[in-house]
Amino acid sequence: MVVQVVESFTAPGMMSSPGRRIVDADGIQLKFSDGRVALCATSGLWNVPFGYGNTTVAEHMEQPLRSLHYGTLFRYSNDYADRAAQLLVEAVGDSYQAVIFGTSGSALNDAAVKFARQRAVLQGKAEKRIVVTFRGSYHGMTLSSMALSGERLGQAAFSVDIRFVRHLSLDDPEEWEHFFERFGNQVALVMLEPMLGSGVFEPTQAVLRKIAQLRDEYDFLLMADEVATGFYKLGTFAASMQWPRMPDLIGFSKALTNGAAASSMLLVSEESWSVFLEHDCPFMHGETQAGSPLSAAATIGVFDFMSQYEIEWHVQHVSEGIAATCANLEKQFHLAHRGRGLFHFLGWGDDAWWKAAAQDASGDPIWHIVDSFREHGVVVQPSIHGIQIIPQIVTTDAEMCQIGQALSETFEQLERSRPWK
Ligand SMILES: Cc1ncc(COP(=O)(O)O)c(C=O)c1O
Incomplete structure (x- = not known):
C-alpha cells in the first residue's frame, strides 16, 4: 500500500501531484519532479528569505x-x-x-x-x-x-x-x-x-x-x-x-x-x-x-x-524591484495592486476571474492559479481573488526580471482564458 503524506489544505485527490513535488532547491530556484524549474516568489511561504541551501x-x-x-x-x-x-x-x-x-x-x-x-x-x-x-x-x-x-x-x-x-x-x-x-x-x-x-x-x-x-x-x-x-x-x-x-x-x-x-x-x-x-x-x-x-x-x-550581507541595502533594493514589477503588471493587465516592502498582492477586484478559473480547473481555482504560475516559472502564493508575491531578500536583478517575465506571461494566459471578454 502506498502511504499518503497528507498535504495541508489539499483534498486527497489533489495530493502527490508530480508538478508540486519539490525535488531540489538552490538559491531561489526550486526543481519539481515533473522536471520543471521555477523561481520561488513566496520566500518559501515566508520561511526562506535568505536562499535555499544557505x-x-x-x-x-x-x-x-x-x-x-x-x-x-x-x-x-x-x-x-x-x-x-x-x-x-x-x-x-x-x-x-x-x-x-x-x-x-x-x-x-x-x-x-x-x-x-x-x-x-x-x-x-x-x-x-x-x-x-x-x-x-x-x-x-x-x-x-x-x-x-x-x-x-x-x-x-x-x-x-x-x-x-x-x-x-x-x-x-x-x-x-x-x-x-x-x-x-x-x-x-x-x-x-x-x-x-x-x-x-x-x-x-x-x-x-x-x-x-x-x-x-x-x-x-x-x-x-x-x-x-x-x-x-x-x-x-x-x-x-x-x-x-x-x-x-x-x-x-x-x-x-x-x-x-x-x-x-x-x-x-x-x-x-x-x-x-x-x-x-x-x-x-x-x-x-x-x-x-x-x-x-x-x-x-x-x-x-x-x-x-549589507542586509538593509538588499531589502531596499529588492523591495524597489518588486514594487516596480508589480506596478508594471498592474498597468498592463488592469490588476488591483497593494502592499509594500517585500509583501505584495496582485489580483482582480471582483470574483469573476475566480469563477472562470474554477470552470477551467473543474474544482478549486487555487490549483489552476498555482499550477499556471509554476508552469511559467514562478511560485506564488494564492490569495483571495489574486496572488501574493513575497520575494526572497537574496533575489538578484536578473532573477527579478525572470520573475516579472513569468508573472507577465501567466497573467497574459489567464487574461486570454477569461470567458466574458
Ligand atoms: C501571522 C502568522 N501567524 C501565525 C502563523 C502560524 O505559523 P505556523 O504555520 O508556523 O504554525 C502564520 C503562518 O502563516 C502567520 O502568517
Missing part, C-alpha cells in the same frame, strides 16, 4: 548536529538558545528581557495567550481573559490559534472555542473605542498582524494610534505577531518598529532559521516579565523540542549571514 546557516548547524544537537529548555538551558535570544533582542533594539522559545507560529501564539492570562492572574486580575485580534487575520491552525484567526477557516466544524476572543476592524478606531468602553477591563491581550497575510491588508495609522492609547488606559498586553512580517518583510527588522508604540510582546517564527529547523521566539518586554520575576513564578508552558541547540544554531547562522 551555506552560512548550514555551517552554523554543523557543530551541534554532530554533538549537542538536542538540549531541552525543560528545566535546563543551553548556550545556543541564549545566544540566539540575545541576537534577536539586539535586532529589535528595545527593552525586551525574556524570550520564550517554541516550535511554530501557531504554538507561539498559544503561548502568548497563556502568558497574558497568567500574568493577569498573578496580578490578581483573573477577569482579564479576552484576546482581541483583527478581523481577517491569520494566527495559525492549532485549536486556540484558529480561534485567534479572524479569517474564516471552518472554525465551527472543530468547535473552536471563541468565547474569549473578539475580532475588530483594521481601519475603524471608533469600533476599538466602543469595544474597550464596555469590555476594556476584561482584555488580557491584543494580538496584531502588522500586515494581514491573508490578503496583504494593513491596519491604518489611526487604528494603531488608538490601540496605543487604549494600551495606556487599560492594562492589557499588546503583541505583534511578526511570524510573517519579521525579518525585514516591511522594511525594518520587525514591522512593529514602525508602530506608534512598541509592543509588549513580539512573536517571530518564519525566517528565524531560514526554514532549516522548526522554531519560534516570543520576545517579552521588561515590564511584562517583571510580574513573573516579582512572584518568582514559572510560566506554565513548554514544548520539549523548543530552543534546541540545532534550531538556535540556525538562527545564529541567519544573523551571521545578515551581518555579512
Whole structure:
C-alpha cells in the first residue's frame, strides 16, 4: 500500500501531484519532479528569505548536529538558545528581557495567550481573559490559534472555542473605542498582524494610534505577531518598529532559521516579565523540542549571514524591484495592486476571474492559479481573488526580471482564458 503524506489544505485527490513535488532547491530556484524549474516568489511561504541551501546557516548547524544537537529548555538551558535570544533582542533594539522559545507560529501564539492570562492572574486580575485580534487575520491552525484567526477557516466544524476572543476592524478606531468602553477591563491581550497575510491588508495609522492609547488606559498586553512580517518583510527588522508604540510582546517564527529547523521566539518586554520575576513564578508552558541547540544554531547562522550581507541595502533594493514589477503588471493587465516592502498582492477586484478559473480547473481555482504560475516559472502564493508575491531578500536583478517575465506571461494566459471578454 502506498502511504499518503497528507498535504495541508489539499483534498486527497489533489495530493502527490508530480508538478508540486519539490525535488531540489538552490538559491531561489526550486526543481519539481515533473522536471520543471521555477523561481520561488513566496520566500518559501515566508520561511526562506535568505536562499535555499544557505551555506552560512548550514555551517552554523554543523557543530551541534554532530554533538549537542538536542538540549531541552525543560528545566535546563543551553548556550545556543541564549545566544540566539540575545541576537534577536539586539535586532529589535528595545527593552525586551525574556524570550520564550517554541516550535511554530501557531504554538507561539498559544503561548502568548497563556502568558497574558497568567500574568493577569498573578496580578490578581483573573477577569482579564479576552484576546482581541483583527478581523481577517491569520494566527495559525492549532485549536486556540484558529480561534485567534479572524479569517474564516471552518472554525465551527472543530468547535473552536471563541468565547474569549473578539475580532475588530483594521481601519475603524471608533469600533476599538466602543469595544474597550464596555469590555476594556476584561482584555488580557491584543494580538496584531502588522500586515494581514491573508490578503496583504494593513491596519491604518489611526487604528494603531488608538490601540496605543487604549494600551495606556487599560492594562492589557499588546503583541505583534511578526511570524510573517519579521525579518525585514516591511522594511525594518520587525514591522512593529514602525508602530506608534512598541509592543509588549513580539512573536517571530518564519525566517528565524531560514526554514532549516522548526522554531519560534516570543520576545517579552521588561515590564511584562517583571510580574513573573516579582512572584518568582514559572510560566506554565513548554514544548520539549523548543530552543534546541540545532534550531538556535540556525538562527545564529541567519544573523551571521545578515551581518555579512549589507542586509538593509538588499531589502531596499529588492523591495524597489518588486514594487516596480508589480506596478508594471498592474498597468498592463488592469490588476488591483497593494502592499509594500517585500509583501505584495496582485489580483482582480471582483470574483469573476475566480469563477472562470474554477470552470477551467473543474474544482478549486487555487490549483489552476498555482499550477499556471509554476508552469511559467514562478511560485506564488494564492490569495483571495489574486496572488501574493513575497520575494526572497537574496533575489538578484536578473532573477527579478525572470520573475516579472513569468508573472507577465501567466497573467497574459489567464487574461486570454477569461470567458466574458
Ligand atoms: C501571522 C502568522 N501567524 C501565525 C502563523 C502560524 O505559523 P505556523 O504555520 O508556523 O504554525 C502564520 C503562518 O502563516 C502567520 O502568517
